[in-house]
Amino acid sequence: xxxxxxxxxxxxxxxxxxxxxxxxxxxxxxxxxxxxxxxxxxxxxxxxxxxxxxxxxxxxxxxxxxxxxxxxxxxxxxxxxxxxxxxxxxxxxxxxxxxxxxxxxxxxxxxxxxxxxxxxxxx
Numbered sequence: 602x603x604x605x606x607x608x609x610x611x612x613x614x615x616x617x618x619x620x621x622x623x624x625x626x627x628x629x630x631x632x633x634x635x636x637x638x639x640x641x642x643x644x645x646x647x648x649x650x651x652x653x654x655x656x657x658x659x660x661x662x663x664x665x666x667x668x669x670x671x672x673x674x675x676x677x678x679x680x681x682x683x684x685x686x687x688x689x690x691x692x693x694x695x696x697x698x699x700x701x702x703x704x705x706x707x708x709x710x711x712x713x714x715x716x717x718x719x720x721x722x723x724x
Contacts, residue, residue, distance in 0.1 A: 602699075607695065608621070610695060636648065636651035640694050647662065648708070668684065694720075
């Protein structure tokens with residue numbers, strides 16, 4: 602397993618941008634696919650984006666496609682989520698997670714989670 606720590610959250614106006622970072626520690630980071638999830642108050646945790654370990658293929662929720670970009674730097678053990686054109690409905694706690702599963706959209710398939718970072722988008 603890896604240990605994950607998110608950073609980069611904050612308060613931003615609608616239309617603005619934020620870049621979330623996830624630092625991973627532990628062995629064999631490059632062996633894991635990585636995902637970003639979010640959870641708003643009173644709602645279930647939902648898939649945002651994921652990136653495969655092997656070829657870097659990326660996947661996005663329809664709600665963020667074209668606005669968010671996930672990337673990873675295996676040399677630095679880092680995963681990023683660039684968020685542009687933010688909307689008030691993007692307000693949530695954002696979590697980074699790691700998995701060895703090939704099914705990347707389901708939270709239950711992830712083995713390790715960070716504590717999350719709050720993103721608040723004002724209208």
